[in-house]
Amino acid sequence: MFPFCFEWAWDISHIVFMGGLWYALSIIGAGMTFAIVKSVFDCAGHDDQDHGHH
Amino acid sequence: MKEKNDYKQAKRYGMVIDLDKCTGCGACMVGCYSENNVPFKADETNKLDSINWIRIFKITNDKPYPETETCYIPMPCMQCDGVGKHGHPPCVSVCPAVATDYDYDTGIISQIYTRCFGCRYCMAACPYHARKFNWWDPVWPADMEKYLNPKVSPRMRGVVEKCSFCFHRYQQARDKAYLEKREELAENEYQTACAEACPTGAITFGDLNNKNHAVYKLKNSPKAFRLLERLNTNPKVYYLTSKKWVRRAGDNYLTHEEPGKIKNNMKEHH
Amino acid sequence: MNETPLIPAGVKRCSKWQFSLWMAAATAVLLWGVYAMYLIWYKGLNQTNMNDAYGFALWIWADLAVIALGGGAFFSGFLTYIINKNELKNIINLAVVIGFICYSSALLILAIDVGQPLRAWFIFWHANVHSMLTEVAFCLSCYFAVLTIEFIPLILENPRLDKKPFLHHLSHNMHGIMAIFAATGVFLSFFHQGSLGGVAGVLYGRPFAFREHILIWPFTFFLFTWSAAAYGPCFTILVTKITELITRKKLVKDNVIHLFAKISGWMIITYIIAKTIDTIYWAFVTAPGFGFTLMDFYASSTYNIGLLFAEIVICGFIPGLILITKRGRENSFLLMSAIILGVIGVSLNRWVMVLQVMAVPVFSFNEWYTYMPSWQEVATTVLPVAYGIIVISLAHRYLPVFPQEKELNPID
Numbered sequence: 126m127f128p129f130c131f132e133w134a135w136d137i138s139h140i141v142f143m144g145g146l147w148y149a150l151s152i153i154g155a156g157m158t159f160a161i162v163k164s165v166f167d168c169a170g171h172d173d174q175d176h177g178h179h
Numbered sequence: 180m181k182e183k184n185d186y187k188q189a190k191r192y193g194m195v196i197d198l199d200k201c202t203g204c205g206a207c208m209v210g211c212y213s214e215n216n217v218p219f220k221a222d223e224t225n226k227l228d229s230i231n232w233i234r235i236f237k238i239t240n241d242k243p244y245p246e247t248e249t250c251y252i253p254m255p256c257m258q259c260d261g262v263g264k265h266g267h268p269p270c271v272s273v274c275p276a277v278a279t280d281y282d283y284d285t286g287i288i289s290q291i292y293t294r295c296f297g298c299r300y301c302m303a304a305c306p307y308h309a310r311k312f313n314w315w316d317p318v319w320p321a322d323m324e325k326y327l328n329p330k331v332s333p334r335m336r337g338v339v340e341k342c343s344f345c346f347h348r349y350q351q352a353r354d355k356a357y358l359e360k361r362e363e364l365a366e367n368e369y370q371t372a373c374a375e376a377c378p379t380g381a382i383t384f385g386d387l388n389n390k391n392h393a394v395y396k397l398k399n400s401p402k403a404f405r406l407l408e409r410l411n412t413n414p415k416v417y418y419l420t421s422k423k424w425v426r427r428a429g430d431n432y433l434t435h436e437e438p439g440k441i442k443n444n445m446k447e448h449h
Numbered sequence: 450m451n452e453t454p455l456i457p458a459g460v461k462r463c464s465k466w467q468f469s470l471w472m473a474a475a476t477a478v479l480l481w482g483v484y485a486m487y488l489i490w491y492k493g494l495n496q497t498n499m500n501d502a503y504g505f506a507l508w509i510w511a512d513l514a515v516i517a518l519g520g521g522a523f524f525s526g527f528l529t530y531i532i533n534k535n536e537l538k539n540i541i542n543l544a545v546v547i548g549f550i551c552y553s554s555a556l557l558i559l560a561i562d563v564g565q566p567l568r569a570w571f572i573f574w575h576a577n578v579h580s581m582l583t584e585v586a587f588c589l590s591c592y593f594a595v596l597t598i599e600f601i602p603l604i605l606e607n608p609r610l611d612k613k614p615f616l617h618h619l620s621h622n623m624h625g626i627m628a629i630f631a632a633t634g635v636f637l638s639f640f641h642q643g644s645l646g647g648v649a650g651v652l653y654g655r656p657f658a659f660r661e662h663i664l665i666w667p668f669t670f671f672l673f674t675w676s677a678a679a680y681g682p683c684f685t686i687l688v689t690k691i692t693e694l695i696t697r698k699k700l701v702k703d704n705v706i707h708l709f710a711k712i713s714g715w716m717i718i719t720y721i722i723a724k725t726i727d728t729i730y731w732a733f734v735t736a737p738g739f740g741f742t743l744m745d746f747y748a749s750s751t752y753n754i755g756l757l758f759a760e761i762v763i764c765g766f767i768p769g770l771i772l773i774t775k776r777g778r779e780n781s782f783l784l785m786s787a788i789i790l791g792v793i794g795v796s797l798n799r800w801v802m803v804l805q806v807m808a809v810p811v812f813s814f815n816e817w818y819t820y821m822p823s824w825q826e827v828a829t830t831v832l833p834v835a836y837g838i839i840v841i842s843l844a845h846r847y848l849p850v851f852p853q854e855k856e857l858n859p860i861d
Contacts (some may be wrong), residue, residue: 144579164618227500238814269654275582276571297564299504306654306811314495337564431740
């Protein structure tokens with residue numbers, strides 16, 4: 126799973142397979158981070174008013 | 180999977196079993212059990228969950244007396260070279276955790292018990308049923324634990340095990356040769372427990388690549404065949420028989436087909 | 450100040466007592482499964498009736514079946530978010546809940562099925578990238594994360610949770626980027642559904658399972674993805690209909706069901722044509738190359754040729770043809786028959802690709818292997834059903850799963 130695991134080899138199979146995995150995980154991670162951070166800012170922005178509905 | 184080593188002459192350890200000589204006595208199984216600390220159950224009636232690294236199949240020609248003939252087929256792990264003959268046996272590439280691997284130095288397929296997590300995919304992949312699962316914790320009768328072979332680690336519940344061609348004996352022989360500053364092993368320095376136990380000398384073991392080893396000549400005999408060869412598993416266990424019906428039983432054939440006259444249907448690929 | 454009610458506004462739900470009784474029944478079944486699970490984890494796989502010939506059995510079938518049936522989630526996500534079939538927004542929530550149940554169940558079953566559950570993480574850490582099972586494990590876990598992410602905004606729409614400003618915004622923001630998650634889900638699903646097919650298709654030691662390859666992928670890879678997309682929606686519609694039956698009200702408009710059924714129908718028809726071609730090639734080219742005739746694979750009383758007929762014709766062409774015709778899918782009896790046949794069909798396909806693979810003898814001198822699951826295996830396979838009923842009941846009671854419910858069931 127990681128390059129420091131001893132079975133790891135920098136061959137095409139590992140690059141394609143693990144590349145796909147880390148790509149998917151990055152999108153999921155980045156998406157969730159974006160949603161959470163934006164929500165924190167949205168909350169802060171609405172603190173002065175009654176919290177609003179969109 | 181490990182990279183191929185660039186040794187000039189890699190070993191391909193294999194076995195030739197002469198079915199004309201096998202009496203089905205089971206000494207190979209007993210030898211294997213004690214050499215490899217193979218666990219057994221108090222009641223071994225159900226063979227489908229017994230553990231054995233070599234077992235003997237009994238087949239008959241299905242003819243009435245007096246034409247009835249019987250043949251015993253001892254079956255260890257076939258140590259397949261696999262499709263393309265370069266280290267892709269049915270079981271190795273399917274293992275999700277690299278718990279079984281093809282050793283390019285010897286052609287022997289390892290099983291790493293502490294790595295195996297018991298998914299049993301390798302068992303589904305092996306057409307020879309050579310792989311066995313530890314359905315129970317291994318338990319030996321009182322005092323028998325003292326007689327276990329210290330060179331072979333016993334396995335735990337929930338993992339798969341199989342014949343290793345007594346790989347620990349290979350390691351010992353290699354260590355000895357190293358101390359004696361030798362590169363090569365003599366034929367008799369590394370022999371499996373089953374080959375040594377066979378009273379009729381039906382089992383011959385050695386390096387299939389080495390012209391001086393008995394197996395090299397035997398495998399090229401016109402009597403030689405391998406089990407389920409048409410699947411392209413490329414086993415390293417060969418059998419000898421002079422009987423046509425035994426040869427035919429060793430693989431699957433359509434009615435019009437004749438053993439020994441079939442071309443392999445699969446392309447060699449990775 | 451009155452506390453915000455837990456039940457969404459504008460909809461009617463059964464009484465607390467009725468609901469508790471219903472939940473108690475489902476929980477009782479669940480506990481039976483949990484007890485069996487405990488026995489298996491504590492005593493080991495000797496609690497099952499599996500053996501060295503039947504290393505893969507009921508559980509692996511259950512795994513493959515729930516993942517195929519949960520395929521409605523990724524396919525409806527694909528249709529809704531990627532090719533903008535907006536009508537399906539009215540059923541996608543349920544598809545996501547079903548997907549979540551199916552995938553969590555699959556992961557649980559896998560955790561029971563392995564001999565050394567505490568080492569299950571080896572499949573990630575020491576991954577063998579050449580194994581189909583590795584890909585299944587990776588994509589399954591990742592896609593389960595995606596399904597959880599898709600489920601969260603729905604949970605956050607519960608009136609009491611929606612009151613909390615952060616959760617309200619989080620739900621809104623997650624909705625905003627849902628297309629990205631859905632696209633990732635489709636990508637992951639394509640591969641793990643396919644890899645589950647690959648699990649059997651790569652077994653070149655098992656002539657019943659082995660199929661020819663395109664690059665590294667056996668035909669079963671493509672057939673499994675295709676069939677999950679085709680039959681998954683049948684299961685989503687079936688659960689919708691069952692929920693409507695139990696709650697005694699209409700929850701999704703007919704045009705939505707019909708559209709989903711029509712798409713499913715075309716997917717089934719195209720799939721079953723591909724499956725037929727695959728079967729013919731396998732029967733007349735691949736298998737004879739190994740020395741087998743088609744009938745060698747169906748020479749048992751349990752596994753006879755009727756199974757193949759049932760899978761391809763009765764549970765393939767028939768539901769496909771019903772669903773692609775307007776009259777067929779608009780007739781409620783025919784629609785129900787087609788979706789039930791579809792659900793049976795895909796489950797049957799998965800059964801054959803797991804259990805029949807094990808049953809067929811490869812040696813000419815071996816008999817067919819037989820297997821009957823132990824009660825522990827049955828109980829742990831029923832467990833996800835009880836768990837699914839509990840999750841859907843809770844979701845239906847407390848979350849706005851069906852956007853059209855208010856309109857279809859106005860309360861004065």
